[in-house]
Amino acid sequence: MSKRQKRIILIDVVSPLVNLVEAEKFLMEMMSLINTYRGGEVIKIIQRRAHPHPGTYIGSGKAEEVAEMVKNLKVDIVILNAIADSTQLYKLLQMFWLYNPNIEVWDRIDLILHIFDKHARTAESKLQIELARMRHMGPRMYGLSEQLGRQTGGIGGRGVGETNIELMKRHWRDEMKKTKDKLDGLLKTHENQIKRRREIGFQTISIVGYTNAGKTTLFNALTGKKKRVENVLFATLESYVGKLYLPNIKKEVLISDTIGFIQNLPTLLITAFKSTLMESVHAEILLHVIDASDPDMYKKIETVENILEELGRDPKNTIYVFNKTENLHESFKKELSEEFKPQHPIFISAKTGEGVEKLIYFFQDAKKIINNYSGL
Ligand SMILES: Nc1nc2c(ncn2[C@@H]2O[C@H](COP(=O)(O)OP(=O)(O)OP(=O)(O)O)[C@@H](O)[C@H]2O)c(=O)[nH]1
Ligand SMILES: [Mg+2]
Known part of the structure; x- marks a missing residue:
């Protein structure tokens, strides 16, 4: 017998100044995250408030309403699209407990942690x-x-x-x-590995980018590996390293793939994943993979840049790799080429392999192209 699908209430507190279309958009990413987690039947609630309520985040009236729903609809999880205070989450939990002693109340961090938990290897x-x-x-x-x-x-x-x-x-x-x-013990081993590779003379190219941008697909295309690619957020949670041979300069370089970024990625999670991200932060060249077919592309580029800055990565030696461009208009490509000239934009389709050769050729020439670049 199949298990009953989880029934989830997803609540977003939105300022009255934001229009409904925008508010719905905010919830979309959360819906994708819930889908990645395990899916379920989701009831969406948009609560209009100028500011979150200090006690219950959603306001006591709304909390009462949700408590009724927990009772009548047999809800399993209530999720806030926010990074809430633990006292607020606890207050809600207390209210809903009366109707379902197994109820769980999560914020965005809890949801991401549950996904991470499921995917961690x-x-x-x-x-x-x-x-x-x-x-x-x-x-x-x-x-x-x-x-x-x-x-x-x-x-x-x-x-x-x-x-x-x-x-x-x-x-x-x-x-x-x-x-x-x-963790510190493992971290030391990992650090030593990176140091050893460097001593041997390996150069590293790291793939970074927003979650679901196509990083692993590109990693597989470059290294011939078969790491898991999925149309979900956070399919990758660890760092992988593979090799790529550059025939022109007769040299092997290392390519690494890692966890994707996401907007409002709580600092707590960035800190937690510092060791996984270390590989990328120390790489000689960074490939920032961007899903060019995504209407929210600009916001996502900014998110990734901000997180890299938070991790202490110098923006130098970063190449923008616009992916999923198989259906992209030539005029749009031209526009992007102009706009992101300093980031040496390259257009590829990691899925079809289009442009990947050009990218490899670019690595071989990186020394000439990237200013002040001393590697490769
Ligand atoms: N149309 C199209 N889809 C692509 C392309 N590259 C990757 N995809 C798809 O995008 C989805 C995500 O690909 P992944 O390679 O797993 O993306 P990722 O950036 O590693 O994602 P996370 O590890 O979850 O952060 C998959 O469904 C891929 O098949 C591309 O060039 N074109
Ligand atoms: Mg991946």
Whole structure:
């Protein structure tokens, strides 16, 4: 017998100044994320508010309404399209618990962490996720403990309650430290690997870009590997390294593929994935893969640039690779060529292989083309 599909309520708090079409667009990416997670039957709610409510994020009236829906529609998960305060998430959880003791209340970070959890393959990425989850969930766990404490601690909520919270916090801190130590160990090994490759004289070209831009498809085309390509967000969660032989200069270079970026990627997750992203940050050349068929292309380019900056990557030696261009108008290509001249734009279709040869040729010539470039 197949399991019942999860029933999910997705809520976005949108300013009254934003029109409905825009508001719907905000929800689209969340819908793709839910789809990546495992899908389910999604009920979308757009709540108009100038600012999120400090206590419940969505406002108490709306929270009551959602609580009714949790009861009547047998909802499993309520997701906020926001990065919410853990006290706000906890407050909502408390309200909905009355109607479904198994209800879960997530924000955007929780949803991304659940997706990461599902896709993580290596010990390193699993630990990174565990640590991020501990950091994100921690305060909510204290909330839970505080409530239990109040129930058993008598008047004023002191005594047993306080001890419980302290114990909980200490346990949490210990667990977090253990996870961090394990991760630091793996990180050291990874760093040494990168150092060794450099000593041997390997140059690295790293593929970065927004999630679903076609990074892995390009990686496979360049290296002949067969890494998983999927039309979902965050299909890749680890870094892969492959080799590419450049016949003209008779040299082998390393190509790496990694996790994609996304708008409003919480800093917590960037920090958590620093070790995975290290490969890219240190690469000699960065290929920023852009889905040129995406109407939101410009916003996504900016998101990727901002995250790279946050990671401390110098924008120098970055090549813009416009992908999915098999149906792109020549005039649009021309426009992009002009607009992004400093980023040495190249147009490819990683899927059909169109333009990939040109890209390889470009690597061989990179020294001449990129100013001040000392590699290759
Ligand atoms: N039309 C078209 N689709 C492409 C092209 N390149 C990749 N795709 C499709 O885009 C989707 C995402 O491709 P991936 O290579 O997994 O993208 P990614 O950037 O690695 O994605 P994440 O790892 O999830 O961040 C897949 O359905 C690919 O088949 C292209 O040149 N043209
Ligand atoms: Mg990928």
